[in-house]
Amino acid sequence: DAKTTQPPSMDCAEGRAANLPCNHSTISGNEYVYWYRQIHSQGPQYIIHGLKNNETNEMASLIITEDRKSSTLILPHATLRDTAVYYCIFLSNFGNEKLTFGTGTRLTIIP
Amino acid sequence: GAVVSQHPSWVICKSGTSVKIECRSLDFQATTMFWYRQFPKQSLMLMATSNEGSKATYEQGVEKDKFLINHASLTLSTLTVTSAHPEDSSFYICSANPGHMSSRDTQYFGPGTRLTVL
Numbered sequence: 087d088a089k090t091t092q093p094p095s096m097d098c099a100e101g102r103a104a105n106l107p108c109n110h111s112t113i114s115g116n117e118y119v120y121w122y123r124q125i126h127s128q129g130p131q132y133i134i135h136g137l138k139n140n141e142t143n144e145m146a147s148l149i150i151t152e153d154r155k156s157s158t159l160i161l162p163h164a165t166l167r168d169t170a171v172y173y174c175i176f177l178s179n180f181g182n183e184k185l186t187f188g189t190g191t192r193l194t195i196i197p
Numbered sequence: 198g199a200v201v202s203q204h205p206s207w208v209i210c211k212s213g214t215s216v217k218i219e220c221r222s223l224d225f226q227a228t229t230m231f232w233y234r235q236f237p238k239q240s241l242m243l244m245a246t247s248n249e250g251s252k253a254t255y256e257q258g259v260e261k262d263k264f265l266i267n268h269a270s271l272t273l274s275t276l277t278v279t280s281a282h283p284e285d286s287s288f289y290i291c292s293a294n295p296g297h298m299s300s301r302d303t304q305y306f307g308p309g310t311r312l313t314v315l
Contacts, residue, residue, distance in 0.1 A: 129290045129306035187241040
């Protein structure tokens with residue numbers, strides 16, 4: 087199974103940038119890094135994904151190291167609604183590959 | 198983004214009864230849907246892969262006769278928990294892939310169904 091390592095929990099002050107790290111040292115060349123988050127009692131929400139280059143969308147930025155063994159999800163201006171469990175996953179198939187969720191990082195935004 | 202719905206959002210049933218949970222892709226067709234289960238304070242665990250027009254593929258340790266999956270159309274998959282017991286109480290979540298050709302696919306998740314078996 088694809089294996090990622092994330093810190094179990096993090097705190098971030100409201101309005102500050104939240105930087106969530108993920109280690110994926112066994113990632114293969116054709117595997118993408120995906121980030122999802124799960125707010126309490128809801129289904130996971132897609133955030134962003136990338137292969138080699140850094141990516142940015144309306145929700146977040148994704149920074150992938152040159153060796154692709156780790157990445158960082160950045161929420162530029164965290165709000166209380168960003169409190170959730172964040173999951174880093176890597177997979178290769180075009181969407182129909184099953185997702186293996188690790189334990190994720192529980193991010194708490196502090197007022 | 199693509200929308201996936203689930204019904205019901207929560208259900209309470211007596212031990213020994215069966216419960217059906219629906220997963221619908223509202224604005225796209227999905228040949229493949231996935232069913233997950235999540236116990237309190239744990240991560241999502243994949244139960245099975247639902248394939249339109251064919252049998253579902255179950256993960257190791259998941260009883261196919263207890264968790265019946267039917268993917269009868271390209272927009273609907275159902276999960277039936279048969280003879281439910283209190284240990285089946287959990288949060289059940291489905292996901293589906295829109296299969297866009299012009300961009301990398303991703304999976305979108307339903308809001309989940311909380312099942313409580315008394």
